Amino acid sequence: MAYQALYRVWRSQRFDEIVGQQAITQTLKNAIVQQQISHAYLFTGPRGTGKTSAAKIFAKAINCPHSVDGEPCNECDMCLSITKGSQEDVIEIDAASNNGVEEIRFIRDRANYAPTQAKYKVYIIDEVHMLSTGAFNALLKTLEEPKKNVIFILATTEPHKIPATIISRTQRFDFKRILPQDIVQHLEEILQEMNLSYEEDALAVIARAAEGGMRDALSILDQAIAFSDGTITTQDAFDVTGSLTSELMDRLLLACLTHDATGALEQLDGLLESGKEARRLIENLLFYCRDVLVQQQAPALLTKENKRLTDDFLQLAQQLPTERLYEWITILNTTQNDIRLTTSPTVYLEVAMVKLAAEGSTITVQSSPQAPEVAGELTQQVQSLQKEVNELRQQLRQVNQQAPDRKSVNAVRPSHSKYRVPRERVNQVLKAATKQRMQQLQTVWEDVLDSMTPTQKAMLKASELKAASEEGLVIAFDYEIICQRATTDQEFSLALHNHISRFVSDYAPSPVFITKEDWPNLRKDFLAGNHENDTLEEEPEAVGEVELLSTQDDQLVAKAQELFGELTTIEKN
Incomplete structure (x- = not known):
């Protein structure tokens, strides 16, 4: 028989075998026993926490005829066929490769x-977030009108x-990360069952x-078993995972504690060369600093976690000031984020080591005798910068309070601006605009914003x-620079298009x-253009920022209200 990976051989077959999700498994078992099945x-x-299992x-x-206390027997034909994946009434689908409307x-x-x-009949759809917008809409129709059984x-x-519309029609269970x-x-139970020796660390x-x-x-663990020579040692685990041993981290951070940047960089270079x-x-360094902080504040917790504490670790925890430890954690956390977005992680690592040292x-x-003098100079610099900021704010406030006409606004705009007003496209929307669609969008707009990325949401x-x-x-955007960016960002437009279609059925x-x-001006020109083309009989008067419409022309009033809804003010002459 071909070799099977451990995660396939030891896949959970009963709720009681799922590790670390007792609250969820007990709830599901109770629902089965009480016949309260949604x-x-x-x-x-997160991945690997037992969702598909x-x-x-x-x-x-729910299909086992011999189920006891909500657990399957795993011996009957029904259980065995579902386990093998041959039961035609239990269909497992990977949405990553079957994400279309037709599927x-x-x-x-x-x-x-x-x-x-x-x-x-049970449909298990894995990685369901990969479904397309159209597929979600098709699935929503099914969830809205569920079939029996x-x-x-x-x-x-x-x-x-x-989409929130899908989530609201399901019972949601959040699987958490499994504790170490x-x-x-x-893992101990598995290795004991396999008669393999190991070190607890x-x-x-x-x-x-x-x-x-x-x-x-x-x-x-599968890799460690193949790598080891009969017994899985701590060094085997370090080699397989690429982690640092306690001794290596001790030496590296002790060099940083003594401000030995050269020694820290040399050790880092050796670690990188070793793979x-x-x-x-x-x-590893972040977890190590966490352990140092816990040792300083609540050492009993590390004892409870069965941590192996070396003499150098205890020395570091005793000598390292807590304030500096906070600085180290901040530096390492920032570096971790930077490394995810770069193709040159070594540079960031070296910079981090220099900062730590x-x-x-x-x-x-605190230690310098010139501290009061330095603090005084810093205070003066901060006050000077604050004064400049206040002056800039005052100038900006004065500019905003002014009401320049269109000519002056155009004069302020840089002549090299690439932004062009899409007048024709705006007119096409206005010709077919309805108050109903506007109200639908306003209702779901916050949900649309929450679905966008942080950058898109800010825009x-x-x-x-x-x-x-x-x-x-x-x-309409507050600033031309954001409007320009939105216009040229195809991914932004596509995301907005897709998310709206999720929250408003059959509307994209x-x-x-x-x-x-x-x-x-676009609104005014459109209404004037409709008047010139005999679409509207009477031209609106422009007063202030809103067009004031004559109530004598019912067609014009009705058209403006349909287009702009609450944005239209109607006054009698």
């Missing part, structure tokens, strides 16, 4: 038929990408490297909805971007 579930959480166990338990429509059509062998179990690592001690205990290293995922822990990975190095600003000021926060038709949407408008400064 039509749709959403399992979320729980889904398959749930499918077995979901096919599922919806099949759901209309009763199960052939099982009591319940059909259950959907959706699993994802990124629930924020799932729980991972260690499970080796399993602790593997558990920490797994970052809360049991599947990752089993994969690393250590930059991200793992930073991660440098004397902290707080310590230098939209500086904007307003102005008009909406079946095909388009006009958005193409956005048109303008500035708030251009909006009054």
